[in-house]
Amino acid sequence: MSTPAAVLAARELLCDLTPLKTDCGRLCAGACCKGDDATGMLLFPGEDALYEDCAFGRVLPAEFSLGGEEAKLFVCSGTCKRENRPLACRLFPLFLKFKEDGTTKLRLDARARAVCPLCDYGIRALDSEFKQAARKAYDLLLEDARCAAYLRELDEAFTL
Numbered sequence: 001m002s003t004p005a006a007v008l009a010a011r012e013l014l015c016d017l018t019p020l021k022t023d024c025g026r027l028c029a030g031a032c033c034k035g036d037d038a039t040g041m042l043l044f045p046g047e048d049a050l051y052e053d054c055a056f057g058r059v060l061p062a063e064f065s066l067g068g069e070e071a072k073l074f075v076c077s078g079t080c081k082r083e084n085r086p087l088a089c090r091l092f093p094l095f096l097k098f099k100e101d102g103t104t105k106l107r108l109d110a111r112a113r114a115v116c117p118l119c120d121y122g123i124r125a126l127d128s129e130f131k132q133a134a135r136k137a138y139d140l141l142l143e144d145a146r147c148a149a150y151l152r153e154l155d156e157a158f159t160l
């Protein structure tokens, strides 16, 4: 299936932005890029089509579904060009939380706490331009039924 326009637009919004204005990877030696063969980043719906012939990683089935589709993981070699990052890497360490009234809120991803030193300082410490772009990206994704279903189930599945 092709990559939804909302995923492409969200990726573009976050193409040049990172959690801090400075290179936060220098704080942690790029901890969030140091997975192994068993770990990977979840791809958004249809994003796997962008990595079919990828030189720096591969797509694997996650063996569970999200939003009614088989979820896919991207397992990388640990280095990539910024413009090639999966959307989950661009949004990290942010997460979209659904509230009981149906509205949503940006939060730090609870799964990031074990990895990312920025989490010790709270969401306020992240660059406001990055957070605004992430909010816009999530808003675009929520307008796409496939991505909205994915995000809602991701929240349900991974809320600790």
Ligand code: SF4
Pocket: 019, 024, 025, 026, 027, 028, 029, 030, 031, 032, 033, 092, 093, 115, 116, 117, 118
């Ligand atoms: S783990 Fe956090 S501080 Fe380190 S590179 Fe990733 S986002 Fe930046």
Ligand code: SF4
Pocket: 032, 033, 034, 041, 057, 076, 077, 078, 079, 080, 081, 085, 086, 089
């Ligand atoms: S795909 Fe790129 S940004 Fe994402 S974890 Fe791998 S090296 Fe890091």
